[in-house]
Amino acid sequence: MSATRSIVQFENVGLRYGTGAETLSDLTFALREGGFYFLTGPSGAGKTSLLKLLYMAQRPSRGLIRLFSEDIVTMPRDRLPGFRRRIGVVFQDFRLVRHLSAFDNIALPLRVAGVEEGDLATPVTEMLSWVGLGHRASARPATLSGGEQQRVAIARAVIARPELLIADEPTGNVDPDMAKRLIHLFDALNKLGTTVVVATHDVHLLTRIPRAEMLRLDRGQLADPTGALRHPPKGPEE
Template sequence: MIVSFEQVGLRYGTGAEVLCDLEFKLAEGGLYFLTGPSGAGKTSLLKLLYLAQRPTRGRITLFGQPLDSLDREALPALRRRIGIVYQDFRLIDHLSAYDNVALPLRVAGHAEEDIATATEEMLGWVGLSDRAAARPPTLSGGEQQRVAIARAVIGRPDLLVADEPTGNVDAEMARRLMHLFGALNRLGTTVVIATHDIGLIGETKGATMIRLEKGQVVDPTGALAHPPRREP
């Protein structure tokens, strides 16, 4: 298992828990959709997955390492194995679309020739080859979303966490992006996508739906979510 949650709870400050007694596992190479009504805690759960938030209680194990006993110095290496598509994009405004997408590879120290090849391919995948030189403030919301997705997947992360990645694109582009996520998943990346688009879930084969209700993870029948059964 690439992720394990054991009796995990999360509260902000002194308020009530927004996530309560989470108990589930994500299989390596699995494809998951995280659903649930607004306010159910989807974004908070994603923050736990990509290490932006620590749980108030319980244990999270990521890549075989319990986070509660992990040295702070070890966190950057774990974070580099995670790709994140934020709902608010978080692009760097003074960099071009090309440089935003290339940034993770530059930080990792890849050769510029390899970076150029990978970045141009990714921009082509998300339909933005002709907008490579544009800066985020001049891009539409949908274009910014596609740049954010390309940046998140360019390094082929072990775990991809996406918060409403198709929320600002049309249906055709949503299917194209899901094809990209599916291709990445087939290469071995575990993919977790938070979405309200039930139709999108229905069109995706081999995926498992995890539903959040009132801060707890349940499957469609109300039982705790189980890891997916992968075809041999």
Template sequence: MGGIVQFDNVGLRYGTGAETLSDISFTLAPGTFHILTGPSGAGKTSLLKLLYLAQRPSRGLIRLFGEDIVTMPRARLPGFRRRIGVVFQDFRLVPYLSAYDNVALPLRVAGVSEKELDGPVREMLAWVGLANRATARPATLSGGEQQRVAIARAVIGRPELLVADEPTGNVDPEMAGRLIHLFDALNKLGTTIVVATHDIHLIGRVAHAQMMRLDRGRIADPTGALRHPPSRPAA
């Protein structure tokens, strides 16, 4: 049975430079939790961009939800993106919307009525500790508060796939624990989760999480050895 995500010999190159990602192959089973690690510059953010369809690969095959997204017409991509929740490293909140309206945005796009979305949005804001900041706009929120709004917005619609780039980078350890608990609860409801992080403490918080490490644009095994080492030049 295929996974919810399948990469087969994927490469990504920006412009004419060297490949940022090379020979990336893995399958994510539905309902699994994955933590993506690796040093700065290893390609973690680039890999996440492929997962949430912000970038197409230079080569190789990517299948999401059982469909080939490399050859998929661009007109179909927005519908696919609505099945994916994303926590961006730079938050990307809508500046003229309140915290409440930022969190409500995915539900409104999905056609949920105002009456039906009010309870879930307020509950989500309370969960991330922002019940009293519902009317605040992003410019008046601290970096940690903006991060929590971004996470609430990403998970409010119970996406099939959640992709998070350093989701606890701007919050204190107590709130980081709450947010990981939120991700874990969402995962138990069936969402496949991929979290990129440098936080070694975070790595041990989810006992069932599977580790995936990038090293110089390639997937490494738990010992640090590359699964797909560069081929040697011909003698």
């Protein structure tokens, strides 16, 4: 894997909903393959909209987006599902399948990828244990707390070791100890080669991955007009 290859490229990207003002304007930046990035900025800055562009839930109003070296703006819609399988996403609202157990929600990406049923139990059980839900494998989402649902959503996003992991406030519903554990999980996945993008308001979280870079949005634009990525501030030693 080349350390300099870009997995994501934005060139003069703008996003407008309906006829209103642009939500995102003139975004030009690149994310290198294998990098770890924190996306920050105040509420309303456009972080969730940017993430939607990254996982192809939204197409830009203008500009060029390349993902895995391919132009996804003009890509035929019938190719998008295959592309999305290369991306793991942790949504703020979890988006778990209500009628499926925690085990089956986590197993879903593996089943979609064609993994044999006999090969599912070990990786899914290990992932449940990692996020502290080994005793809740058969529980359905409605019986899980918000923090437990968040952990299932994260386990589902990382189980297939995606090439790109996108997480929108992934530690917002868990206690500090579990937040550390989850960030450690993202860190371990990143060290295996996955590019990680985490949107967060938690300034303390930014100190946990010293090698991570920071992309800051302010009112729909990059706070640094050159598009350069910054390293997060160092926190106090613990």
